[in-house]
Amino acid sequence: MTGPIINSPCPIRRLGSDAGHHFFGYYNKTVWDRTGRYVLANRVPMADAPLTPELEAEVGFFDLAEQDRFHRAGTTRAWNWQMGCQLQWLDGLAGRQLVYNCRADNPDAVYPGYASVVHDADSGAQRMLPLPVYSVAPDSSFALCVNYSRLYITHETIGYAWTQAPEAMPNAPADDGIHCMDIATGQSRLAISYADLRDFHPVASMDKAIHWVSHIEISPDSSRFLFLHRWTERVKDETCFLHRLITANPDGSDMRLLEDSDHPLPQLADDFDPSAVGTYDYEKSEYQISHPLWCADGRIIVWGPHAGSIHYHRYTDAPGAPVEVIGRGILTENGHMSFSPVDARWLLSDTYPDPDTHERILFLYDTRDNVRHDIGSFYADPNLKKENRCDLHPRWSRDGQSVCIDSVHEHERQMYVLDVSGIVGA
Template sequence: MRLIKLISCFTLYFLIALNSKAQLSMFPAVSVPVQITPNGKEHLFASYYGINSWSKNQHFATVLETDVQFRIPTALDTATLGLVDMRTNKFLPLTKTTAWNFQQGCMAHWLATNPDSVIIYNDMRNGKYVSVIMNVITRKELKILPYPIGGVSPDGKEAVVINFSRLRITRTDYGYDGGGQDAQPSVRFPVNDGIFLLNLKTGSIKPVVSFAQLRSQVPEIKNPNGIEYIGHVLFSKGGSKLFFLARAIPDWNTTSFTINKDGSDLKRCFPDNWGGSHFDWLDDQRLLITALYEGKKNSHILFTVGQSNFRKLGSGKLDYDGHGTFSPDGKWMVTDTYPARNRDQTITLLNMKTDSVLTLGNYREPPEFKDGWRADIHCRWSPNGDLIGFNSTHTGSRQVYVIKVK
């Protein structure tokens, strides 16, 4: 009997090993994470998750450096915007900004018009939020535009403008301090505010959608002091469409929308009770959204614009709210978790063809990093798809890490 048990155990271990080997064969080889920022100060990628942080040649990554650690930054807190040289991991300071936060940095983007040398980022000048176009090689400011940007088109010619002062009073950790825009705190659905399209060459601006246009499309705000706000906005891969979230405080109801960049074809993605949280475009029609699937449980959902069929990703293993983003070739999706009870944050890779998942690592966030100064993992892919970058505090300070992908 003991021999039979030993044989059974051996068989079980063999099957587990075989299954693990088969599972690993569905995924690229990945390295252990490498810290690319120096200790001594806090560091984070200079933009939101899913936004490319690398020059096209992948020689440099945009990173913020700050002394602020366990609080939400104010207009008096200056962060240094710089580059990490990926060949040496040396931090190279470029400039300073007071329009930043721990969630989205200063929304730095490399511009596709000059993808190895020119970036755009947000700053505050003379009491107003602006966006600055800079050549990072010469460190020369090429243009200052009188609006802050919330996203840049894939061709690098246009950007979306949202109200970061309104964000400050509704979602404090995503807005900017200092009153650089008119927040209109007493207006529930402003007619003259919403999403705007900014021409980066001419500086001209035109409305895409106003809060007033959304009023009939979103749930009723029952609190008498409640107001609607727009946070995250993202261009589709071809640049023809936008996805955005409209939310209200203090009700915290959320509606997911797509719209053409010219303001036409405004569409709600889900029924009211599905909400929406994090997202990424797979192409010009399909996008990932984490939402309450059938109004019940947070899941990673693949959604096609204009259709009512939804595909849950991960075969039940991604039924949580995470920051998912697709690899440049669309074959993989990487996502993360918020801290578990033991404070672990997990990075997971999804094979889009087989729907199988692979855990890339667990990173324990110290309890001091919480609320608006928390450090979400916020993965992002490099242009070649051979690097996954993320922020983490698992060593006790906020630093930037890279996983190599073959």
């Protein structure tokens, strides 16, 4: 039975008051440090700009005990509007240490031109790691790393600006894919190659396609990771992307295929016009597997199709295991979802902009009582397109009492905190 949707606005405030624009990026990690005092952020002088290899962003954090004063940890030219520079706390290390991606003069590296920086927020000390990170294990022992130049060619919104011609990127190389890097030493090995993925339960649509991975997420106990394997013959049209949800061990062993949305692609016709596709049409496709994330119990929540219909689904990390629909009839469109870190009763998510009002809804879903609480509505500038849009990307505080978002509803790109304690504590 479909539950009600309740308008439940929550107190909200903007973080920071300086002249810069601030954003974090993705929904898949908390911005708060373990004490709840510091909040990670990127700072830029403009709300929007085309990405180039020279465009610089400041990296740092707000100090909530000092009227949100922004502390700069460094600068980076390896970032994008959707995911920032993969800035994240290293919770498994002592003190307050964070990591972010950067560009580097390292022609002999696995990915020349890219690296990552570990910064100690207390001492200011820094050290360089030889690969750019995508996802860091909760115990901070290792990171999974990919080629952001490949992502810039295949899925520009999550890649780093690059100048090499697309035809120079092989479709499914055996010497590139997901690398596993030791955080302490910087040593790395190729865990899963694109050739491995093409040969894993292959389908005909892979033969002429270019392959990549995204949404790499490591399990809470750091023992497994999930990712989306994507492929296409037409990188400029996201509705032609094909998707699979896969899990594996950090060394690449024991790969498991949980879902495959391979489907017919009439868009491959020679006369198809990708420019006619709306900014958010891809996100609202009935075939897309999107935004997977580990739950605290080791299961996986994702928006995607299963058994002929598309929903918020919860998977067990085992092929053929029962798949649970979450919020049937009430959670009806794609969003950036995550469960409260302290109470799995509460699911946080958002919507993409309404095509007429351009409003995005931020909500909490009560899985026990089957009730959706709409806690805010935020205008999205329709002039911002795929590569430079500003999704809400909601993120929980560690105590489950607050939510942080990125937004442009006040005609600036800024970060906001909503107090949800009145709902989750009721």
